Amino acid sequence: MSKIRIAVDAMGGDRAPYEIVLGALEGAREHDIDLILVGPQASVESEVAKLDTSSLDLQIVNAPETIEMGEHPMAAVRQKKDSSIVVGTRLVKDGRADAFLSAGNSGAMMAAAFLLLGRITGVERPAIGTVFPTRDGKVFLIDVGANVECRPQHLRDFALMANIYVQQVLGVPVPRVALLSTGEEDEKGTPTIQEAHALLRGAEHLNFVGNCDAKDIPLGFADIVVSDGFAGNIVLKMGEGTAEVVLQLLKREMLHNTMTKMAAMLLKPGLKRMLRRLDYEEYGGAPLLGVNGVSIISHGRSGQKAIRNAVGVGKRAVEHNLVQLIEREMA
Amino acid sequence: MSKIRIAVDAMGGDRAPYEIVLGALEGAREHDIDLILVGPQASVESEVAKLDTSSLDLQIVNAPETIEMGEHPMAAVRQKKDSSIVVGTRLVKDGRADAFLSAGNSGAMMAAAFLLLGRITGVERPAIGTVFPTRDGKVFLIDVGANVECRPQHLRDFALMANIYVQQVLGVPVPRVALLSTGEEDEKGTPTIQEAHALLRGAEHLNFVGNCDAKDIPLGFADIVVSDGFAGNIVLKMGEGTAEVVLQLLKREMLHNTMTKMAAMLLKPGLKRMLRRLDYEEYGGAPLLGVNGVSIISHGRSGQKAIRNAVGVGKRAVEHNLVQLIEREMA
Numbered sequence: 281m282s283k284i285r286i287a288v289d290a291m292g293g294d295r296a297p298y299e300i301v302l303g304a305l306e307g308a309r310e311h312d313i314d315l316i317l318v319g320p321q322a323s324v325e326s327e328v329a330k331l332d333t334s335s336l337d338l339q340i341v342n343a344p345e346t347i348e349m350g351e352h353p354m355a356a357v358r359q360k361k362d363s364s365i366v367v368g369t370r371l372v373k374d375g376r377a378d379a380f381l382s383a384g385n386s387g388a389m390m391a392a393a394f395l396l397l398g399r400i401t402g403v404e405r406p407a408i409g410t411v412f413p414t415r416d417g418k419v420f421l422i423d424v425g426a427n428v429e430c431r432p433q434h435l436r437d438f439a440l441m442a443n444i445y446v447q448q449v450l451g452v453p454v455p456r457v458a459l460l461s462t463g464e465e466d467e468k469g470t471p472t473i474q475e476a477h478a479l480l481r482g483a484e485h486l487n488f489v490g491n492c493d494a495k496d497i498p499l500g501f502a503d504i505v506v507s508d509g510f511a512g513n514i515v516l517k518m519g520e521g522t523a524e525v526v527l528q529l530l531k532r533e534m535l536h537n538t539m540t541k542m543a544a545m546l547l548k549p550g551l552k553r554m555l556r557r558l559d560y561e562e563y564g565g566a567p568l569l570g571v572n573g574v575s576i577i578s579h580g581r582s583g584q585k586a587i588r589n590a591v592g593v594g595k596r597a598v599e600h601n602l603v604q605l606i607e608r609e610m611a
Numbered sequence: 612m613s614k615i616r617i618a619v620d621a622m623g624g625d626r627a628p629y630e631i632v633l634g635a636l637e638g639a640r641e642h643d644i645d646l647i648l649v650g651p652q653a654s655v656e657s658e659v660a661k662l663d664t665s666s667l668d669l670q671i672v673n674a675p676e677t678i679e680m681g682e683h684p685m686a687a688v689r690q691k692k693d694s695s696i697v698v699g700t701r702l703v704k705d706g707r708a709d710a711f712l713s714a715g716n717s718g719a720m721m722a723a724a725f726l727l728l729g730r731i732t733g734v735e736r737p738a739i740g741t742v743f744p745t746r747d748g749k750v751f752l753i754d755v756g757a758n759v760e761c762r763p764q765h766l767r768d769f770a771l772m773a774n775i776y777v778q779q780v781l782g783v784p785v786p787r788v789a790l791l792s793t794g795e796e797d798e799k800g801t802p803t804i805q806e807a808h809a810l811l812r813g814a815e816h817l818n819f820v821g822n823c824d825a826k827d828i829p830l831g832f833a834d835i836v837v838s839d840g841f842a843g844n845i846v847l848k849m850g851e852g853t854a855e856v857v858l859q860l861l862k863r864e865m866l867h868n869t870m871t872k873m874a875a876m877l878l879k880p881g882l883k884r885m886l887r888r889l890d891y892e893e894y895g896g897a898p899l900l901g902v903n904g905v906s907i908i909s910h911g912r913s914g915q916k917a918i919r920n921a922v923g924v925g926k927r928a929v930e931h932n933l934v935q936l937i938e939r940e941m942a
Contacts, residue, residue, distance in 0.1 A: 429801050465681070495855075517824050517825035517827075518826070526853075526889070529885045533885055534879050550864030
C-alpha cells in the first residue's frame, strides 16, 4: 500500500517559509508520509536545499502566487488561481494529495475548500475546530471563526461533526459535548442558544452534558464546546491572550532581583512542563469539518513544531476516513 | 452638607452575610459615608454585633426575604417585595439612599432597577459594565450580561455611557473605546458589529480606536471594550477561568519538590503583587448604567475587600453625578 500523501503550504503563516518547511520535513519523517511542498518553485527549492531530506519522498509543486493574511478570502481565491492555497486545495480535489495543510489566511483556506472541494451532502455550514489546552487535558472548540452567525441546526451539525473528529482522530471514546452560553442553566443565552440546546438534548449519538459557562472551559468541563464562530473566536483569543499576560507578569516578577532569578532557575523544569501544557503548537492544527476532503488549518503563528504536529493531524484524519464518517453521520 | 448614604445588601453573594457586612463597615469608614445595611433585621443585627461600629452612622433596614442566585430575576423581584434587593433599590428610588449595592443575583438587581428606578430618557437598554485587570492597568467591559442580543445603536449607547463612567469615576481623561470583534479589520464580525462600527466611528465625544480582537483586551489595547452581553460575558468568564487555571498549574509546579517549594518562598512577594494585579476584588463592582439611580452590581464571589471597594465605587458615582451626566449625554 502506498503512503499517505500530505501537501503543505510552504508560504503560509508568519514564520514561512523556513520554519514551515522544516516542520513539514520533520513531520513527514515522524509520521512516515509522502510530502508535497506547495509554493514558488525556486523559493521552496532553496529552503529545501538547506535541510536534510534523506529518506523522504518529497515533491515540490509550483505555486508562484501567495495570498497574504489581510486579503479578502473569497476574492483572493478567485483571482489568485496559482496561489499556494488554491494549488494545494486542488491537489486534494484531484486526488493527487490526501490532505492539504496551511498556516496562511484561514479565510482563504475555507473559501478554497468551499469552492474546490465542496461541502459534504447534508452539511450546510462547514466549521473550523481547534484543540485548546485545559488544566488537565484538552478541549475541541467548534466553530472558531468560519461562521460568525449561526442557526440552531448549524450548531447541532457542528457538534455531530466534532463528535466524530474527537472520537476518531483525538481518541476520546465518548466525548462530553457542551454548548457555550452565559451560564449552565438550560434557559440561559440567546433564543438561538436555547433552540440549539433542545436540538442537542435530542440528538442521538451525542453525550450532551448541557450548557457551559466560558469559565468552565479551561477547567475541562467538556471535551467538545460548541458555539458560533464569533463567540468561539473570543474564547480562543481571550484564552490565548490571558495566558500570555499571566505568564508575562510572572516573568516580570521573576526578573525582579537576584533572589527571584534564583527562584526562576529552581522552577525552570516545572515552568517548562507548564508552558508545554499551554502550548497550542502541541496540537498543530485542525481540519475544516464538513468539506469533501481533508483541509487542515494551522494557527498563523505556527512554528516548526506546530507544522510537524499538524502533519500528524492530517495523517490521522486520512487514516480514519474522517470525510466518509462525517458523510455517513450527516446523511 | 450631609454625608452620602449608601445601602448595602447584607444577604447578597456567596460570602454573605459575614464578609459582606464586614466589608460594608470597612468601606463606610474608609470612604466616610453613612451606611444602611439591608437584610433580615435579626440576622443583620447579630452580624453587626460581632464587629466594631464605633464612629459609624449605621442604620439597618429590615428586609425579611432573600432572592437566591438561581431564581428567575423578574419573577423573584415581582413576588419578593420584602427581599433585600427590592427593599434596597426602593431606598434609592425614595431618596432615602444615594446608592444601593449588592453581590447577589445580578439579574434581579437589574430587574429591580428597571422596575423601580426606571430607565434614563434616551436609554433603551441599560447595561452592566465591569472593570477587568489588564497587563499594565485595567479595562472597562460593557455589557457583561444584561443584554444577550443587541442592535447597533445599543452598542453605541453602551459606549457613550461607559465613556462618562470611565472619565468621571475611573478618572481616565480620554478613554480609548474599542468594539469587540473577531479581528482588528473594520469589516470583521457580524452585520450588527459592522453597523455599530460605523456608528461609533461617527460618534462625537468618543475616542473610538476601532475594532479589537479578544486577544488585545488583556494586553490593554483599550480603556473601554464594547460588546453585547453574550460576548462580554464570555470575555469576562474566559479571562477569569484562564487566569485561575494558569495560577493553579503554577502552584502545582511549585509544590513539586523541596527545591520548587523553596523557589515559591523566594517568589512570594512577587506572586502576591501579581495576584493583586489580577484580583477583581480590587475593583469592587460597577454600576448598572442607564437607570435612574445608582445601582452597583458586585461579583457573586465578592469578599470583604470587594465590598469595601464597591462602597467607594458607589460614593464616586454619586459624587460625580453619574446619573445626571448620562442623562445629559443621552438627551
